[in-house]
Amino acid sequence: MTLNKNKSLMKSLWLFAFVIIALIIGCGRMPPEQFWTWTKEDSTKIHSILAIWEDTLKTKFENDYYDITFAIGNVRTALIEDMKSIRHLQHYWPRAFKRNIDPNKYKLCYVFTPIKDTTVQVLLIESIAGTISIKPDSITRFDTITNQYDTLFTYDTTMTIVKNFKGVSLRYLHFEKVDNNWQFTKMSGGARIFIPNPDDIDINLGYYNVYAGCSLSTANKNVVVWPAPDTTQYGVQRMYQLDSILSFTTTDTIRTRIIYYYPTESFGFLHCNGNRYDLNLAGATTTYLGWNAGWKHLMLEIVPWQGLCKPSEYQALLWSLPIKVTQ
């Protein structure tokens, strides 16, 4: 009897042990699948890729005086209207200007946005500062005696007007993790450069309402570029695979034609390879860019007239288009 009782107890013990083991194996409740988390190792790997691309992705301005050859009528009209309303203020007509980028004030930083699908978007921010040196062609004053705005006093001058200049460039890059290796796969169709910061631009510019559209055409193709996305056209605010980025050959001569812009009382410039060209906002500009094979930048700059014609802050909006130049 005792033996049977012992056996029964042993059975109970084994059963109890089994239940405990089963409970342990089936322990707890799993949380929802966790999102991938960014690690220092990921950061290091992407930084090493960025180090290779950094020089290519940096914004490059001209560093010498370039004459202004196109001055559209709307600028002149705006200038006269302004002289009428602020008669005591000195206005001038710019003949040439150049930018001096202060290397000590230049900053470059990356903002990483890890995405739950194991990709990373990198925002490349350049903080650019320096001076704008303007050589006025003439200084003008409104004729307060005749009160006629089409009669301007004009004084020749040799002085140089220097204005401080600062801006922010924003460019988006995209990285994907493939087989545990990070790959640079996409970049935005262009960088946007705000001079100075977006919300510091004069309200008259309407912030994002600075629109421009242009067509870049060669003998073989015609590409329409918009700063805002378009489902059919090439856009600055879109992401492209690296092999889908705008490309030209070393021998291409590009004809640039602004097809829409706002505000219309502005100067337009085209930057390439450290050179600056006037952009005929009212017509077409034909430019042989003369570049070597590789990654380049083509920058379109819209400058409201105030920045170059009166003692206002220099303000501008630029689109820096990455160009892949092939042989």
Place this chain on the structure above:
Amino acid sequence: MKIKNYLASHKLGIFIAIFTWVMLTTLYAGETGRIIGRVTDAQTGEPLSGVNVVVEGTELGAATDNDGRYLITNVPSRRVNVTASYIGFEPVTVKDVLVIIDQTVTVDFKLKPTTIMIEKPVIIEAEREMVIRTAVATTRTASSEEFNRLPVNALTQIVSLQAGVTQDERRGWTHIRGGRFDDVSYLIDGVAARDATLGTMWASPKPTTDAISEVIVITGSFDPEYGEAMSGIVQAVTKEGGTKTSTKIKYTTDEMFPNPDLNFGYNQLSWTLGGPIPFYNRMRYFLSTQYFKTDDNADAKYKIPAPRGEYTGEAKLTYNVPKTFALTREGLKLTADGHLSEYQWHSYSHTWRYWLRGWIATRVRNNKFNFHLNQMLSPQLVWTLKTGYFSNQVLRAPRDFELEAADTTGFWGFLRKSGIWDRYLFMGEDWVFHNPRGLKGKAAVLDMYQGYKPTGNPADTVIYHAKTADGRDTILYIPGVKGLGYETYDYTNNNPYGVPGIFIGAGHYYFVYWATFNKYLKGDISWTPNKIHEFKTGFEISRYNLVQYYNQMPYDANPFWEYYNVYPTTFAAYIQDRADFEDLVVRGGVRFDYLDPRINRRLYPDSIGGTYKVADLMVPTKKKFRLSPRLGISFPITERIKFRFSYGHFFKTPTFDYLYSNSEFTAMDIQRRPNIFAGNPNLDAEKTIAYEMGFDAQLSDIFAFDMTTYYKDVFDLTGTRAVQTIPTYTMYTNVEYGRIMGAEFTFSKQLSNYWRASASYTYQIAKGTAATPTAQYYRDYPIQIDVPLDHDIRHQANFDFTLAFPTDFILIPLRDFDASLLARYHSGLPYTPTDVKDNSTPIADENSARMPGSFSIDSRINKAIKIKNFNITLFCDITNVLNAEIVTNVFACTGSPNDRGRRITINDLSYPGLAVMRIGEYYYHPARDFNHDGVITRYEYYKSYMDAYNDRYNIPTYYGPPRKIRFGISLEI
């Protein structure tokens, strides 16, 4: 003059003497109870007079009278051995007699005659009285055995198992018999240990579980010596050093699963050491420390990041002064104890889920020192004197992770680097307490926004300002660039879905510091003129210092703020009689309470809109007095059956914060921030009139049953009402009412045939006008009728069952093995159904709907292995054995824990301007751009929004914890 000279020339000696006395009196004796009994001849049944009955390990004892009866008073409440010896009879020791505070335990002896001299007594295991004969109200006790036997690891858990104690899991509050959470008085070794500023239990010091000797929960009426409570008393009695040196070390962990999601990072290490001072048995010590750390303290549906750390250190020294002096002839015991603890935890908020660094963390620091003198002037006359100091400091604010990252040097740096203790450093703490501009108090609180301005050089800071697609201003801060400070919290798109407006993704939350500093002196005299009466009278005086710094918007120059630094004084005195006529036990008395708020009050609170001169006219607040009579009667029918009845008036000073909150506000301050809760120094005491009837029966040697019905009227509860002035503001006032009734049933079986069990059931109706003081503020109109209170749990049942096998059990593997199972059920908490649209507009009567009930089973398994003097115990705790989904909260609009109710279609979101977003616009987020083409299409916009929405409203803290398994080992010598 001679005395003066003497004092002057013996300064050092006097100082040492006082210091020594103080040090000696820093030893502390536990609370006490009484032992009575009768000694008879085992053969004839005749009473034996002159028998010596002594309490082992103490100097307490008595001799039996002509009827063979004896009475021993002033017995420490813990398990003691009682020995009766008489010439010509075999001495008998009754082992492990449980002495309960304020109660009388009966220990009868039957001595066998012998013709030979026997020194070694016969050992008898004490039969625990399952019916406490002298208890006139519901009194539940739990000894240290329960901590070893049941799957509980904290004092609050053992309290919550008692009938009549309910838990509001939504808020984490404990309620006794339907009272508010702050209606409970919490005592450690007879001294109030609750945070007096806000009345919270969670911020109060907790003895380590291994240091607890006994926990008493009085859910019914209580004697006049207990005050400042209306619904219950929780009293913990801590251990003191015994006659032999003993030590215990215990470690518990759950970090053994290969999947880290199943490890909750639970680690608890405790160590106790106690015994006599070497070579001097009269002085004994007991040391206790505990370290605790977990990664998830939230007890939610699954593991979530809510770390917590605790360390506690306690010391107790007792000194039984030799009886060589006239004053110490009957016994003089000096006790000192100290407690030091720090608790810190980082809270979890699902709204802040992806920016928890901005959410609040809490640090609680407790220090407690008690000095206790207990002297028996005669066996009938005992007096005690206690004095001490208690400090409780709570700081709640977001952590400063940058400061913590730099905190790597020194002792705390070492602990941080080694992963033992991450000392929390808080944003704003330095600014408030070491203000760089030398500001203090209110000025420092209001100056906080200065500390949260960007600290870096603006020239070095890249701040990208932008416009949203719909034209709103936004700011993008560039991480890694110095000094962006403490901005307001923001529903940015900083979350894995890139969706704004759903999760908080930036900024920081509020700052609050509150502290209670209390110096007290209490004394009592017990006189037992005969075996029937025990008269007791006593007093208690407390001098508080309450401090609060509060700034709800530290980033704002016009924040919601509070500051006070006040010194209220309380005094209480009582007289009571505990009369035990054997067939009638009467406990009655009266208590006198006095409060001096020591602060001025606004004379014309409704003149805020008038001239400041009138509005700010302040007058001293009147002092408050009150008398509360108490009466309890018990009718023991037999030794094992009794009826009991009790009636009492219970008063409680409203939690001090309701008196002092915003007391520094001027009329101008109120006009600047009128939507505040203004304190009212003139608040009266809250009052409860309670009736209770009970029936206790010990059905056999092992079975017992009790039943209690109760009714309580609660008056003058603190509430809020709008002060009709311009602007309107809200003020605390005695205006709310509560009505609670219920019945409790418990059934228990002592250990026999290797098992023991107990079951309890509580039925309760808790109605009233406001469950919390601020409840009415959130209603459109104050409720004038009784509605179910938020913590109204109608049905609650607990059941525990233990299998325990002794050392001599026939099956060797089961020797010293025990397994317990603890099942708990309660019906659902009430809630008010609301409109689906906003989840806040009521669409039915207040608290007219019920959440689902809750059922859970916990278990503990112990296996002891004895090797010589070593006792090794392996144990395993399994909580929520069934891994059941326990609902702790619901959406009021659906009654479901996981359904917010709203049905959102793509058309609901596709209003103009937001249908498509482009890269470079502020609200563009690459996570919403599934194909990463720089354009968020309408579908991507909808899909990402719904993903975020579903995540936001699938709240893990709306559920109880999953199954958790912990293993532990303890070594005892």
